[in-house]
Amino acid sequence: MAFVTVRNLRKVYMLGKEKVVALKHIDLDIDQGEICCILGTSGSGKSTLLNMLAGLEKPTKGDIIINNVNVAKLSEGKLASFRQENTGFVFQSYNLINQFNAIENVGMPLMFKGIPRSKRDKLAKKMLKLVGLGTRMGHRPNQMSGGQQQRVGIARAFVAKPKLVFADEPTGNLDTKTTDEVMRLMVRMCRKYGITLIIVTHDLEIARYTDRIVHIIDGEITSIENNESVCPVDDETEIV
Secondary structure: OOOEEEEEEEEEEEEOOEEEEEEEEEEEEEOOOOEEEEEOOOOOOHHHHHHHHOOOOOOOEEEEEEOOEEHHHOOHHHHHHHHHHHEEEEEOOOOOOOOOOHHHHHOHHHHHOOOOHHHHHHHHHHHHHHOOOOOOOOOOHHHOOHHHHHHHHHHHHHOOOOOEEEEEOOOOOOOHHHHHHHHHHHHHHHHHHOOEEEEEEOOHHHHOOOOEEEEEEOOEEEEEEEOOOOOOOOOOOOOO
């Protein structure tokens, strides 16, 4: 059975008296540990689909089953708990807290889980070393480059070892070299820990790093293709 199962998913927004159909009867299966790309242009519905999968918006109709739980049917309270226990997020704009240093930013998901400060600092430091920021632990976001900030964001997303990570245009603010470093880092982290990764992007170059590409146009999946990732399963390059 797939780790993520989407059936007959539909999302309709009301703009005044006008109906805007953002998603039309989406069916999709994603396996445990898969690196999946949802690829589409602006307005295609890809971000709406991500929001549905992440439980940030409720669908108009349909089911979203993640790890045997239909998240489309959960209350807001249970949905928040589900996200804390099962998911991580990597954002285009990093979404770091400027007043916190790297250790404190990475430790945020652990704080929400009630893990004591000493233990979460230890886990955050380990993760920051893993993403190559061992010498930047005490730095705040405004003391780091965009690539370094995104590495902090990746460390934060993975520190609690979630089963599923969502990445929304994760390299949109990065140059080509840093984009390659960040994408390889995310994919290797998922390979290392068996984490499912769903990336939403408009960039076909980003799709090259994934195992499967889901093309979406005007709220409909038009095709799904298997892809030979530039980060293969047997890539044992050290994560730094």
